[in-house]
Amino acid sequence: GAGVSQSPSNKVTEKGKDVELRCDPISGHTALYWYRQSLGQGLEFLIYFQGNSAPDKSGLPSDRFSAERTGGSVSTLTIQRTQQEDSAVYLCASSFVGITEAFFGQGTRLTVV
Amino acid sequence: KQEVTQIPAALSVPEGENLVLNCSFTDSAIYNLQWFRQDPGKGLTSLLLIQSSQREQTSGRLNASLDKSSGRSTLYIAASQPGDSATYLCAVSSGDSNYQLIWGAGTKLIIKP
Numbered sequence: 001g002a003g004v005s006q007s008p009s010n011k012v013t014e015k016g017k018d019v020e021l022r023c024d025p026i027s028g029h030t031a032l033y034w035y036r037q038s039l040g041q042g043l044e045f046l047i048y049f050q051g052n053s054a055p056d057k058s059g060l061p062s063d064r065f066s067a068e069r070t071g072g073s074v075s076t077l078t079i080q081r082t083q084q085e086d087s088a089v090y091l092c093a094s095s096f097v098g099i100t101e102a103f104f105g106q107g108t109r110l111t112v113v
Numbered sequence: 114k115q116e117v118t119q120i121p122a123a124l125s126v127p128e129g130e131n132l133v134l135n136c137s138f139t140d141s142a143i144y145n146l147q148w149f150r151q152d153p154g155k156g157l158t159s160l161l162l163i164q165s166s167q168r169e170q171t172s173g174r175l176n177a178s179l180d181k182s183s184g185r186s187t188l189y190i191a192a193s194q195p196g197d198s199a200t201y202l203c204a205v206s207s208g209d210s211n212y213q214l215i216w217g218a219g220t221k222l223i224i225k226p
Contacts, residue, residue, distance in 0.1 A: 104157040
């Protein structure tokens with residue numbers, strides 16, 4: 001596609017429910033990143049995928065968070081048993097390789113009530 | 114551990130003025146530095162990418178400089194317009210995890226008509 005696409009754009013969920021966030025990167029980009037931006041805070045790295053290599057999951061805040069990338073393209077970030085502190089904007093980015101220019105999607109605003 | 118600081122946190126100037134946003138980083142061993150803008154409720158838009166071997170990059174009214182030895186980058190905006198109002202973020206790619214962007218907290222810029 002023309003840009004990085006994320007869905008849904010907004011998600012309100014009840015505490016304890018599971019949510020899935022989707023990212024469709026720019027076609028041909030081998031690197032894909034997930035970041036989280038809490039209100040008034042900077043961006044927090046979550047996870048990185050590069051081609052067929054094992055992902056870097058070092059930024060995932062707890063074992064309730066997981067992500068996968070199918071076929072080297074679309075990625076899904078799953079948050080299980082959501083908590084109120086999970087409320088944030090979740091941003092996805094992609095690039096050709098790990099250290100070139102990164103392009104971001106519009107983000108998914110998650111609100112846990 | 115790399116840390117990125119942006120000063121000022123907020124800036125309000127009249128339309129037409131030239132202005133400079135500052136970004137500093139603690140570890141000079143970077144691969145690149147990117148400047149982004151973020152509009153309210155939207156994702157991040159990449160403005161300029163400076164590789165570690167470069168001193169500056171220009172795009173239209175924007176000019177970004179990089180001084181690795183002093184750990185500083187500046188974003189110069191010429192002839193500011195109300196449409197430039199946004200939060201400007203800088204991020205560096207460095208260290209062992211060269212694909213992880215380390216982010217500043219941003220400068221919120223308001224251009225008054």
